[in-house]
Amino acid sequence: MVSDEEFKITDFNEWFNDITQRAELADLRYNVKGIVVYRPWSTFTINKIFRLFEDTFDETGHEQVIMPLLIPEENFYKEAEHVEGFSPEVFWVTEHGSEKLEQRYALRPTSETAFYYMFSYWLESYRDLPLKTYQRANIFRYDTKQTRPFFRGREFYWFETHNLFETHDDSFAQAIQDMHITEDIVHLELGIPFIFFKRPEWDKFAGAEDTFAADTMLPDGKACQVATTHLLGQRFTKAFNVKYRDKDEETKIPYGTCYGPGITRIYGVLISVHGDNRGLRLPFEVAPVQIIIVPLYFSGEDNELLEKLCVDFASDLDKLGFRVKIDDNREKKPKERFSFYEMKGVPLRIEIGPKDLETSQVVLFRRDLNTKKTVSFTELFEEISKIANEFTDNLRSQADDSFESRLSTASTKEELRKELGKGKLVRIPFCSIDTDGKDCYAHLKAETEGAEIRGTRMDIEETPDADELCIICGNKAREYVYVAKSC
RNA sequence: GGGGCUGUGGUGUAGUUUGGUUAUCAUGAGAGCUUUGGGAGCUUUCGACCCCCGUUCAAAUCGGGGCAGCCUCACCA
Numbered sequence: 001m002v003s004d005e006e007f008k009i010t011d012f013n014e015w016f017n018d019i020t021q022r023a024e025l026a027d028l029r030y031n032v033k034g035i036v037v038y039r040p041w042s043t044f045t046i047n048k049i050f051r052l053f054e055d056t057f058d059e060t061g062h063e064q065v066i067m068p069l070l071i072p073e074e075n076f077y078k079e080a081e082h083v084e085g086f087s088p089e090v091f092w093v094t095e096h097g098s099e100k101l102e103q104r105y106a107l108r109p110t111s112e113t114a115f116y117y118m119f120s121y122w123l124e125s126y127r128d129l130p131l132k133t134y135q136r137a138n139i140f141r142y143d144t145k146q147t148r149p150f151f152r153g154r155e156f157y158w159f160e161t162h163n164l165f166e167t168h169d170d171s172f173a174q175a176i177q178d179m180h181i182t183e184d185i186v187h188l189e190l191g192i193p194f195i196f197f198k199r200p201e202w203d204k205f206a207g208a209e210d211t212f213a214a215d216t217m218l219p220d221g222k223a224c225q226v227a228t229t230h231l232l233g234q235r236f237t238k239a240f241n242v243k244y245r246d247k248d249e250e251t252k253i254p255y256g257t258c259y260g261p262g263i264t265r266i267y268g269v270l271i272s273v274h275g276d277n278r279g280l281r282l283p284f285e286v287a288p289v290q291i292i293i294v295p296l297y298f299s300g301e302d303n304e305l306l307e308k309l310c311v312d313f314a315s316d317l318d319k320l321g322f323r324v325k326i327d328d329n330r331e332k333k334p335k336e337r338f339s340f341y342e343m344k345g346v347p348l349r350i351e352i353g354p355k356d357l358e359t360s361q362v363v364l365f366r367r368d369l370n371t372k373k374t375v376s377f378t379e380l381f382e383e384i385s386k387i388a389n390e391f392t393d394n395l396r397s398q399a400d401d402s403f404e405s406r407l408s409t410a411s412t413k414e415e416l417r418k419e420l421g422k423g424k425l426v427r428i429p430f431c432s433i434d435t436d437g438k439d440c441y442a443h444l445k446a447e448t449e450g451a452e453i454r455g456t457r458m459d460i461e462e463t464p465d466a467d468e469l470c471i472i473c474g475n476k477a478r479e480y481v482y483v484a485k486s487c
Numbered sequence: 488g489g490g491g492c493u494g495u496g497g498u499g500u501a502g503u504u505u506g507g508u509u510a511u512c513a514u515g516a517g518a519g520c521u522u523u524g525g526g527a528g529c530u531u532u533c534g535a536c537c538c539c540c541g542u543u544c545a546a547a548u549c550g551g552g553g554c555a556g557c558c559u560c561a562c563c564a
Binding site: 208298 | 497
């Protein structure tokens with residue numbers, strides 16, 4: 001039998017499609033292409049992720065708002081690059097009843113054109129700055145034929161923050177804060193490793209001056225973008241006539257940023273990065289059920305005592321703040337119940353049978369290490385608290401190791417192709433991520449079966465030596481860029 | 488947007504080539520009994536040919552169109 005890691009590399013698609021159905025995460029039977037129903041097991045965790053972001057945004061001084069889903073056509077057309085970038089994938093509302101609307105409405109593919117329209121009313125004085133807002137939203141994009149639950153839907157969920165600042169430097173500081181927010185939640189809380197890249201000129205958000213994006217690696221060796229933060233400069237503020245009176249009584253135009261962590265996609269990455277051959281492994285804090293108690297019945301034994309013990313344990317654990325459930329289904333053999341909760345990603349399992357009553361102990365199974373341990377009644381809660389504390393750390397460090405092992409370097413095209421073939425995120429010396437590097441990018445893409453230049457690292461400074469050359473054109477390499485296929 | 492494959496109970500499937508009886512098997516769900524330390528057994532009940540149009544005495548089966556899923560190329564913050 002192949003190892004878990006091998007299984008997911010060779011058959012990641014199959015693994016993902018299968019777990020989506022078996023664990024009842026998303027229901028694909030809804031009859032609109034690219035749009036799925038999120039079932040309770042995934043919805044619970046997705047909501048937890050929503051709350052992690054909401055709590056953090058509240059701490060960082062963002063105010064939550066709820067913007068309309070519909071965006072009038074005239075708003076949408078105000079920023080030229082934005083229109084060009086998004087037009088092909090916009091859903092339009094064109095009718096009411098059997099009548100045609102006088103003006104079409106877009107189902108938001110992103111909400112700059114809703115926020116900035118309102119910002120022009122809301123912003124009056126320098127005293128209003130910085131203006132930091134966010135919303136939790138569903139987004140509609142008719143962007144591809146190849147849809148996939150969680151990763152690429154025609155409707156998906158995200159947060160978008162929209163912020164205004166007096167200076168460009170202030171706006172850049174916000175982008176840096178966005179990167180820290182991403183680190184705190186996506187990496188530390190959810191155990192998903194990533195690198196923030198500055199995207200090349202040709203791969204920026206439509207309407208942005210700079211785009212910084214967090215990429216993680218999926219088990220099949222594809223890079224997957226989980227969050228982006230953009231410097232919008234004054235493009236949208238100018239297009240929407242957003243201005244304020246400064247201290248010096250001059251009318252000035254603020255600088256905008258926006259940040260968009262894709263929540264449904266983060267969930268997809270979460271299950272993909274941590275999952276193994278048995279199924280899901282969910283971080284302790286976001287698991288719908290954290291502890292499952294499985295009583296093992298015996299005929300002729302005193303099952304009443306056993307049941308009472310399970311209920312007592314559950315009640316005590318509940319008081320300690322754990323999400324705990326008892327599976328007292330007598331129709332199912334233990335093996336079936338065990339593997340079911342392992343497949344669902346429940347972090348901890350307590351097995352109690354008649355023998356344990358005599359010895360005052362239980363068997364405790366932990367999903368981060370897939371190991372069992374016998375624990376006495378008296379030490380049980382202490383042991384559970386200990387595992388609860390280190391559970392997500394273990395998932396994270398396993399994911400970090402896997403991510404590290406995917407980083408690679410290449411100094412020739414041949415090496416690059418070889419490393420990409422192994423599913424790596426490959427660093428190469430490259431001439432430029434400005435417009436003048438675009439031809440090299442086109443060549444690189446053509447010669448690597450569609451690999452993408454993800455950009456230059458934001459987390460560390462790294463510059464090629466003076467004599468290093470772009471592996472495509474042979475001119476001086478000004479940057480180290482990272483290359484991978486895209487999910 | 489292009490190419491390929493597919494669509495049968497809730498799920499997975501047989502049957503489709505060569506049109507013809509009451510549509511196969513497993514799983515699931517409901518009722519009952521027995522079981523339970525890593526995917527139990529028996530009895531019984533429920534439940535399906537993706538949609539529309541066409542060909543035909545007759546369509547799950549053949550033809551056209553639509554919708555949906557999977558794979559792939561292109562596109563894509």
